[in-house]
Amino acid sequence: MRSVAQAVRDVLLTAEPIAKVKAARRVARDWRLGRLAHVFDVAMPDRPASPAQPELLPPNRMPKRGRGSAHGRIALIHALAHIEFVAVDLAFDMAGRFGGAFDRAFTDDWLKVGADEAMHFALLDRRLRQLGSRYGAMPAHGGLWEAAEATAHDVAGRLAVVPMVLEARGLDVTPMTIERFEAAGDMATGRILRRIFNDEIVHVAAGTRWFESCCAAKGFAPETEWRALLKRYFGGSIKPPFNDSARQSAGLTREYYAPLAT
Template sequence: MSAARDVHAAARAVLAERDVETKLKGAERLWAEWNAGQLQTADSAEPVAPDFAGRPERPLLVPPNQLAKRTLRDREGHAALIHALAHIEFNAINLALDAVCRYPGLPEGFYRDWLQVAAEEAEHFGLLRDHLRTLGYDYGDFPAHDGLMQMARATADAPLARMALVPRLLEARGLDATPEIQQKLRGYGDAAGAAILDIILRDEIGHVAAGDRWFRHLCSLRGLTPEAAYRDLLGRYRAPRPRRPVNTEARLRAGFSEAELDALLDRD
């Protein structure tokens, strides 16, 4: 039986991959290898993450204010919305893999969680891309923005901030937005697209919960109160607060408390 490979280096190789198909297969393979005991954490305390995640030449990345508003007025607008969702999932693969290779020295459960997330995000991307192709388009056919990866770069040296501001903030916003998007898709006659979002919402609750779990673990190591630390990080990084309407049920299942949601939303 061959020796187990270094999980950090293995994740780095997939993270740096630019080809979409190779990255998807790589994320799925890493999760299978972890479950088969073929990957192990390294003793080194040095991160092995590349400076930038690998991505294909397309889509063209532009500032968010240069993106046209995605509406379901026609086939192109419909495809643009599905493309935007697929782009989020592609970035989420990179974000999960980045956590595996950027933050060594954490419990094995941390790497198990983010390898599972990477594999599930790859599945989500594949479902959305296949659906996009039924509309006559493919990933890369529309411009996109890089907001998730910008926050990843801003928190590269701070795992506490990364857990707080990527899964627990930006990805949690997806929990809030998904029911409204599903309603619009069903109204447009896209029951298949809405059904894909059922799968994604189910899994994303678990992904936000993983971020919440490790955020609280890191707070405990530092003697911090999670709710106060979260508010502090929002201010320090000038991060946006949750937008209304908030999917309270999904956020509670992902680890937020009622008191925290009330404070974040300034509810009485």
């Protein structure tokens, strides 16, 4: 039987977006159906394969999106699609890189997250095509893998930064983004973003639950350890406004982030 690590590595090394989506969903299904062995016999790549497009730029070189215009809304959908595309790799790398240190439930959770992210990307890519564009038609943020590189050796650090900071930020900003699209009459994009928002709560909850499990195993206070890990691995700041109710639903209480809010 093929190992889950081999299957995950294949997803990470698939560059073409639609092929990656199909591979991610197939691996998650095969794992769920017992077709992959809980064996971690190959190393994960340092970086996943990237498609030829979009061009990846540092944040300070990203073009400004025109707020309120149709082009600006398409550019925002493209940016969100890119976040979801990278999130596929982040979730699969989480499973493949760290899954051997945990029971099967860890792999269950992160392959499910990866399949969700693949579905989110597919929905946003289809919406771009409906609007006359496509994923890859615009430049994209080139720094989204940096958090994975910084935490490649530290599962608690990865959990602290990726689901509990980066994805939790989506809980804060997505409701306002939905309002923006719906105010412009784009109810179809609004429906996609509502689905993504509900899934994000589940993803942040998985990250918080596994982070707290890591802390319990070492006798650490999770809120204190989370702040220490962010100081070590996360270069940004934790900024309000916060969607406290959504974060609370995910187990990410104010005791974690309120002391760091700037």
